[in-house]
Amino acid sequence: MKRFDRAAVWFVLPSLFLVALFSIYPICDSARLSFYRMILMLPWLGEKFVGLENYGDLAGDPVVLASLGVTLLFVAVSAALEVSIGAGMALLLNESFRGRGLVRAAVLVPWAIPTVVSSQMWRYIFNDRYGLFNFLLFGRDASRYLAPLAEPGLARAAIVFADVWKTSSFAALIILAGLQTIPDELYEAAEVDGASAWQKLRRITLPLLKPALLLALLFRTIDAFKVFDLVFVMTQGGPADSTNVLQFYGYKKIFAEGMIGYGSAISVGVFFISLALALLYIKLIGASVLESGAAR
Amino acid sequence: MKPWPALLLLPLLFSPVHAADIRFVTWRDTQGFLDRLIAEFEAQNPGLKIVRDVGPHSSTEFHDLLAQKFRNRDRGMDVFFMDVIWPAEFAAAGWALPLDRFFARDAQKPFLPAAIRANTYAGAIYGVPLFVDAGLLYYRKDLLRKYKFSPPHTWPELLEQAKTIVAGEKDAGLTGFSGQFKQYEGLVCDMMEYILSNNGALWDEARLSGALRSAAAEEAVRFVRDRIIGEISHRGVLAYQEPESLALFSEGRAVFHRNWPYAWAEANDARKSKIAGRVGMTPLPAFPGGASAAALGGWQLGISRYSRQPDLAWRFVEFMTRAETQKRIALWTGRGMAREAVYRDAEVLEQYPQFRTQLEISTRAAPRPPTPVYVPLSNIMQRYFSAAISARDSDIDRLARHADREMDRVLDLLRPRAAR
């Protein structure tokens, strides 16, 4: 064992080095900045160490609190929808039928489209005059057309829909790969015993799919926290801040307003919330996802 | 000591550094003039090469790119484009070089005064204006003539005309007005035009405090919510930026349309517009007792303080902004330029007769007040305006009070240290 120990270190080192340099160091630097007051366009105020003042301001900032609400709602709804729709698609794609390869490729199209394109595409589709959304709902009767991006509630739904459309294929792919590692013999044995399709699903598929489902849910939740491109192109956080997710607010603070300290504090905040959620998942649904194979 | 880290420095040996390269941060050349001008400049200045760093045209994204480079003290940047709302910010942050030694008072005279004002901060000038935009009112000439209206001078007049025409035309698809009311910078431009034309202000520059709670400002906002959006526009305008709002007008679905000068050519292009040739252009209306206010837009050229060759950089800036160049750009593209003479030039007027009206409007255009903290203030205003106009029963007074409080906090940062 000992000889492999050293070899194991070499196996892990490249990834560790890259992650340390490009992720851990920048994150620490960013976290450090959250303890300073730094406003780029007012350099005469200097870079003052202010301890937890930025975090105090965060807690009292009504925009942040509203933004947190929007973000959590978005994350909960999107992640749930993405994993369920993804699971549905995966189950379907696991069956054999002619043209399955093509259907799989079709399912990946939403994920494959760059977000810069899909955000503009959705802006085009949700337009209140010449958009597909209204056309599908109301046909040629333009007088009944809705303006989804102009109403706070509908705007949120539009962003959720756009995000779910794009990423349910990601979930589907992970769950599909998980489905395919379930040995066929289990199903065959169950059929011999006279199990129905529903029973097979409940007793065999879902339990063995747990790791893949959890992985998909975990990644989708974390990614949902980071949603940015869609908001940037479709709504810019509006109308009336109804789609102002935390990541977008943080971006505005850092890049647009040059309030580096405060913006970094928001980023750190987003990080801790995602972390809390991730730890919650792992605790609730199974720490087994973090175990190594040899331990079993 | 392991030699590996040194290997990481190898690439440095291979990066070519050309002493006579001028690095220019700009957008893609969608209209063909940049490529031509740069080729000419290089021909006239042998040994000098313009190397372009290209960013998106969208103002916010371009700002991100610039902010990123400046914040990290990128020395590989010489000349850059600036939106009209950034010079004060870039000046205060120490990013833009003061240009007084190149661009003195006398040299500034031929330029539109509002544009010069927008580029001035603390008594020094930080950018040379190239393009100038001003908000104006487009209208359907044919419809107004049919109902024997002349272009409205006041907002209530516009309201009445729009209602009469829409009722008279009995066309379910026609609305009165199309503008930009999405929560973005353009919203501030649109709302500013209402507020200023009612003798209000966005904030009190002298006292450094918010002014959204003044009666004039609140009245203007209420008018927009209840009349412009409530009575003569689709709800959809709350999600419109320039492209969507223009599309509505070009499809013949709106009687009046607020937009920048670029829309003239688009609305009269028979390939894209159903109303080509039936479009009129006039200064925006005002409230009774006020004067027409047009938001000032446009782009200027600045020189980076971190540039290693400001004199060479100036040579390029001067080339791009001199009289002949500006006239040629106008002829090629029809864009509003910063030098007044361009609008009076016979050749230009022959091709673009609308420049006469455009000059009248641009001369009186009002810049958004130049301040280093414009962007935070704008974000507060965008939030306020969007909240005020998108809910039919919004408590405008409470929202305005809240917004003013936030603006005060930001404006306080500008007070001299002794006073705080």
Added chain:
Amino acid sequence: MKKFLLPLGVAAVVVYSLLPFLWFVLASWKSPAQLTAIPPVVVPEFHWGFYRSAIVNYGLLGYIKNSAIVAGATTVVSIAIGALAAYALTRFHAVWLRWYLLVLLCVSMFPQIAVAGPVWRILNALGWLNRYPGIIVAYISFSLPLAIWILSTFFKELPYEIEEAALVDGCTRTQVLRLIVLPLAAPGIFTAAILVFIYAWNEFFFALIILTSPPLQTLPVGIALFPGEYTIPWGELAAASTIATLPLIALTLLFQQRIVRGLSAGAAKG
């Protein structure tokens, strides 16, 4: 019942996945007037001008080339490095694995925008701004968490007995990795590869700030440069998206076959 549900389900999935995109593809063939027609027009005029414009005026092919290079290199290296790490961790050191996976997860949770500044400074110091190695190295680092997580999940599922047997028979670790583990874990590897490739293909924010020189810009940046100051060229955007998505569709068709083949190898083990 199943016979009826299956085709219905498949049709629903295909429509759900493709309809918005197809609408956009149709837009690429419309005439300029049809693009914003109210109410919308369904049948386009089959007008190829937007494709010509996207390629000639907007330099679309150059962007695709750059994206292919960047995404391809990222995928190959990221999977290689990730597979090594995932293998080592899942075979030994339960404690290490848990912590490393947690660290990777945490790292991927941190908002990108805050990380942009330091990353830019590092690449600037290395002289790697506006060069392929710079953006590739950054992408590899950002995609490693995803790659290692997926690969670990799959490697874990593989029974260790086969490898033990092979080791006892005298194979080296690398031989075991190459000849036994990789083929069995093929579904996971190709899954991770597709996801990393698509991530690198679509990444926008870092590409925007690291690649500002036009000959190097990748597709998402190129497309973000399409809009003018107040105009959105819907036609060219639609044409560009169609062209840009085709290679990805081709790749996924190819890859998904590999997953199936990997599956048959895996089933044989049972």
